[in-house]
Amino acid sequence: MLSSPLPFSRRTDSSALELGVLGVGNIGMVHLKSARAMDGVEVVAAADAVPENRERAERAGTPRTYDDYATLLGSEDLDAAVVALPPVLHLEAVERAAEAGVDVFVEKPLARSGAEAERLLETAADAGIAVGVDHTLRYQPDIAGVAEEYADGTVGHVPYATMTRLNDGPLGRPPIETAPPSWPLDPDAAGGGSLLELGIHCFDALEHLFGELEVRSAATDATLEFPVEDAATVLLRAPETGTTITLHCGSYQWEELPEVNTRLRLEGVTGTISNQDHLPGNFYADAANEALTNVASRVTDAEPTVFGPTFYLQAHYRALEDFCEAVRSGESPPIDGEDGKRTLELAERAYELAATGDDLADAEEGDERDDDTETEPEVSV
Template sequence: MRSKTVRLGVVGLGFMGQTHATNATELGHEVVAGADIVPETREKFAQSYGATTYEDFASMYDGEDLDAVAVSTPNAFHEDAVVAALERGYDVLCEKPLANDLASAERIAAAASASDGFCMVNFHNRVSTATEVFKEYQRAGHFGDITHVDANYVRRRGIPGVGSWFTEKELSGGGAVVDIGVHAIDFALYLMDYPAVEDVFAVTRTEFGHRDDYVDPGDWYDETDDAVFDVEDSATAMIRCADDRTISLEVTWAANQPDTQAFVARGTEAGAALDLGGEELTMFQSGTQGTDHTLDVTLADGALERTGWAGSDERFLEAVAAGEAPELNTVEQGLTVQRVIDAIYRSAEAGESVALE
């Protein structure tokens, strides 16, 4: 039960900032203020939410009485906004990934550890019907030990607009791995109950981003004359965790294969297939009743009221209102994902397996 209405400030008022603000409003909370460097964006946000807007987050923090902050800037600017909020004791929802590089992510984690507030990372794909059912069965011991996860986030064609911050390494920290791979890495680790990650072998590729004949049926790609594309558009990785548990990872912005967000978790007693953020769960079982047999069971009916971004925002705001840090999407888990991302890039550069730092 919510104990109070949360007074929320938003840093970065683009699509995701507006998404957080809309969800907060629909959940009965108050969007007090927003900060963004673009005047037109500030004006639109103020009109949409009745909020006071600022050019910089520090002025907003100093000028408003806030309970919590949602940070949805480009990755390179997460650290300054998140750390300053945590130093003021605000609870923070930080967009994924935690930062644009490992050193920055570590400084955020240190600030969270020293703060009276908490930091939650917006891995919104965990909040799905299939995932909730999977985790309940897992807690009951149904799968035994999950020893391997096959993790796929593949777009046949889905490179974000070239010239935006997504394709410029200085602002994003990387390409497909940072943008969508971060979700796949987190989700795979979550299905395994976040074991310690020991080493990574990876290959990254840039096969489509520079092509003049790039085919883009979905109109994702919007190249400009001064566009920067200095990141990868795909990656393949093998991630080895404690007790030789493994994750095979395939991530692409563009590839000559069908779109998929399929995950398969293999356990010692049963397995399961589900899509990232999806509603359908199929469990793979076996038995001896009557005769030796295999049995596939698929979830039917039933759905969470709020999933994805709305569900993630709801859980963040409930935790803020209750004054208790959520167990979901912790800053420590966000830091683990950042370490895996860092290892993927180091392995790709070295051409060999690397240990996590």
């Protein structure tokens, strides 16, 4: 893990941090516009293989665009880069950034596996570049509110907690008019389905609350005929706090998602804490107003606001802002590569238990039986 302060700081307080965005699809544009709204950060270039995405970046005020991220990294003098590419490209993009001496803020999942994440972090460490990961759920106002209330100790010990996170299905909301991107449905490109898309955000937020987690059991399901799961349920245990947690994440073909797609509830011995109690008082009015603003923007060909004071997207803004501040100060990012690797290791353990149909207790019992089995002595005749 990189120490703080970082020995590779290349900045002075008087200059703006020059940032490139690698991949300007949906989430890449969120990061691009977030960065453009920040003091002391200048987005100087963006890269994307899709011409329409490059045009969007140019309309948003990006001075230069490239059709290849490696060309961007070789052509621009950057301080940092946002890696918002499909997971299959994360390792290679970080390798190219390492060659250029550029710190990276990587969209989750950090990689497709723990082993690939380890290679990525070794490359970054050898080059002396910082790695931040976009695990934004802990920045979401309602989840942050739960963490603050739990830290106050008002509900005492929390023996049990539940968490649910939902999203649009892989085909998008009905009626389906355009084909979805192919890579999220390709396990070789994405690394997995809902467990990697949604679950690792939850793993990060839960470990932020309760400390290191153990996966006790897991089940996955593909409700549609796709090669990746669109639903996963995981039973977790936090040894440090003695908390058992049930987590469910799913990507469903609903016409309308719930207004709040994440639910977190802590059952304390003297009361409960729910993220529902930490929603802004004007949440629904603000959400409706923002939706109308974005619809109007699309009608007028203007770009919708993606970095502003909206409930969900401010978390991405704050995560990237913290990363940029860490880079500017020569410190380790608050959510670093080791955090990103840890969530992948939890997901891999869940996949392993789901595939075998076992839980951790069964596996441990089997290990004990193996250890207790005595070897028969050889008998010579």
